[in-house]
Amino acid sequence: MAALVLHEYAASGNCYKIRLTAAHLGLPLERREYDIVKGETRTPEFLGQVNANGRIPVLQLGTDDFLPESNAACFYLADGSDLIPHDRFARADMLRWLFWEQYNHEPNVATLRFWTVWIGLDNLSEVQCAMLPAKRAAGEAALALMDEHLAKRDWFVIDRLTLADIALYAYTHVAEAGGFSLQPYPALRAWLDRMAALPRHIPITA
């Protein structure tokens, strides 16, 4: 595999996902940090060379190939490994959770963490304030759906760790920083503990 460079903001759960996937696979990653609050991913250099969409993470492969979108980068790293199910339905079902994470979980659970910790709830714009109750309710619904799913199984898709667990762990395990309580979700908390106890696990601060 070509040398891997992760263009990232380390505290972002989307970036952590990729580091966690690499850790489980034993792959070394070179890391380059950008301050998203200072707009370092919106410079002409970043937009022209790394990602025209102006976002991190981006996984760079060798010198010429750049892969934005966290879950796509995780898929690239894990392709062919046991982190992606070998059964056709289970593979698609894993992708189901990755898409669900980006549509139903991240825009609510991750956004409230960002608004709370980085922007500050007192500094939100009028539009952000107006969106807050719906985002909180949608985030709680996402956590509840995960808890319900995990009540009957140890891992999201098959009887072992897959990318679905890694992608969903990233923002769920720091959801309390966004004002979400995990107390109502015992199956979800047990799964968080199982994740953190895996031999190759690394914390978001690593």
Place this chain on the structure above:
Amino acid sequence: MAALVLHEYAASGNCYKIRLTAAHLGLPLERREYDIVKGETRTPEFLGQVNANGRIPVLQLGTDDFLPESNAACFYLADGSDLIPHDRFARADMLRWLFWEQYNHEPNVATLRFWTVWIGLDNLSEVQCAMLPAKRAAGEAALALMDEHLAKRDWFVIDRLTLADIALYAYTHVAEAGGFSLQPYPALRAWLDRMAALPRHIPITA
């Protein structure tokens, strides 16, 4: 392959994607229609049997397997076919566009179509009204990014049709119903024409 049943709302671009993928693969789909405006995907039966997330589309495989999330359903259908690149980087790059579609395109371009045509801009809630300018700007930015990408290539990922083209076509080709003009995007319009001219293409109304 087990018998395929698509639980859908036919006018939804997310449902159309799956029908378009099946058409390109020559796969027959049985279709079951739900009226989302009347809440037919939030009944106890639907939530218990089809999708706990209360959303369509869901692809049913045989009697027991249900696959929510449009792009995951497309992946299941196309797995092993030429609609998914055989090269590892290109395969992940295709997934990059599928995740980008769900995060940057659909919540803006599709949502404004839904608000305009199904709800009516005069009937939007206060929060929806507050979100409208940002959603319009983000939708325009998504269309502009697609146009810029297509200025240098005929298809999104490799030199032929992949799921990235199909997923992005679904809501882009009806973006004008949400008040977006496609006039500023000549490369994007040429790609829409290429898509519609493909031998197995079917329209959203089929």
